Amino acid sequence: MNLIEEIKQLKTERNAVILAHNYVRPELQEIADFTGDSLELSIKAKNVKAETIVFCGVRFMAETAKLLSPDSVVLLPNPDAGCPMADMAAADAVAAYRAAHPEAFLVAYVNTTADVKAHVDLCCTSGNAEKIISELPEGQEVLFLPDRNLGGNMNRKLDCKMDLWPGCCPTHDRVTPEMIAEARAAHPGAKVLVHPECTPEVVAAADQALSTGGILKFVRESSDKAFIIGTESGILHRLRKENPGKEFYPLQPEMICPDMKKITLENVRDCLKNMAPRIELSEEILREAVKPIEAMIARS
Ligand code: SF4
Known part of the structure; x- marks a missing residue:
């Protein structure tokens, strides 16, 4: 049996779906049940009824899938697939900002860790940022994190003055x-x-x-x-x-993006075989971090 057939058989045995971001290796996009951007994959993760979700992307995306499908086992086939931009905003630093700016409304690009999402009011993706930000009340103090470029582009386009976290995507x-x-x-x-x-x-x-x-x-x-x-x-x-x-x-x-290329077909086969590595989040993070994502989906 070749590698693709092996994956297909394991996928059936595990009642699994494979979600793949538009940036991952072509051979993963070919075996995926669904390929899309962060927003499309977030919505897919919410609606999917599979016992197991194999997430071909990077960690924050797999965490988002887990937040929206807490009863599913979410597998990230290569645990080293992270996002340098997401890592530029640490949860304790975001919590400190919040404490220092109690009036501020925190909008997080979905490219943030689940720990950070637990501290913010609303998420957005690059696909819905314009709509989400344009609907915020006028005069509201806003921090946008972690991408200073997406936030700066929105400030320019919408003529607003959000504070910008100093993060960016190296790619x-x-x-x-x-x-x-x-x-x-x-x-x-x-x-x-x-x-x-x-x-x-x-x-x-x-x-x-x-x-x-x-x-x-x-x-x-x-x-x-x-x-x-x-x-x-x-x-x-x-x-x-x-x-x-x-x-x-x-x-x-x-x-x-080197991280987007870390997952291989072999990783997908092995994670389905071993049912690991899994995304594990605490009860508190599951409860708190899903709120800004649900708020985003409701506004999309
Ligand atoms: S392309 Fe940029 S934002 Fe996307 S995972 Fe890679 S580093 Fe993160």
Whole structure:
């Protein structure tokens, strides 16, 4: 039996579903029951009725799945798959901010640990940040964490003044406006689509700043034939598969998040065999950290 057949058999035996983020290795996207961005996967995790969820992504995503499906066993096939940006906001530092700013409303990008989510009022994703933030009461003191770029892009777009936590995604933060100019010169006429985790200067130089789900939708509905993609290169697999008549150029060949590539097919097979490594969260975190996610889903 080959590796894929082995995974399929184990998946049936374990009554498992496999969720995969748009950035993971193509072969994982191929075996997944559902592939999507953070918001799509959050909603899928909430609605799924499987005994076991195998989460191909990074730890905060698997934690979110556990928060929304506490009765399911949630497996993260490689326990080392973390998110450097999520790690830039520690729970005790966020709790200290909250204590020092009792009037502030805390909005956390979903790219935060469950421990941090337990201290905030509301979550958002890159797909719904604009809607969520635009609906906050005018004059409200707001802290946005942990991504200073997504928060800064929202401040600029919505003309608001949220305080910004000094975190960022290393994969998106290193993109520069000069890289966009070079890519436009190399591929004249191609539309430049970037992720809002890029800096406000990069977003200003692009044609669109969209979540991965937003990029997939934009390309699907566009009459344009060529696109320069300024986000993690894992999304190119789906873009090419779903749009065979269109051309895609990575903005930078090295736009790779090492953590998003840590999970392999072998990891998936082994985690289903061993039913480990599991996401384990305390009762208190399960109770408190789900609140800002539920609040986000209700507003989406
Ligand atoms: S791409 Fe950036 S935000 Fe996403 S997991 Fe990697 S480091 Fe974190």
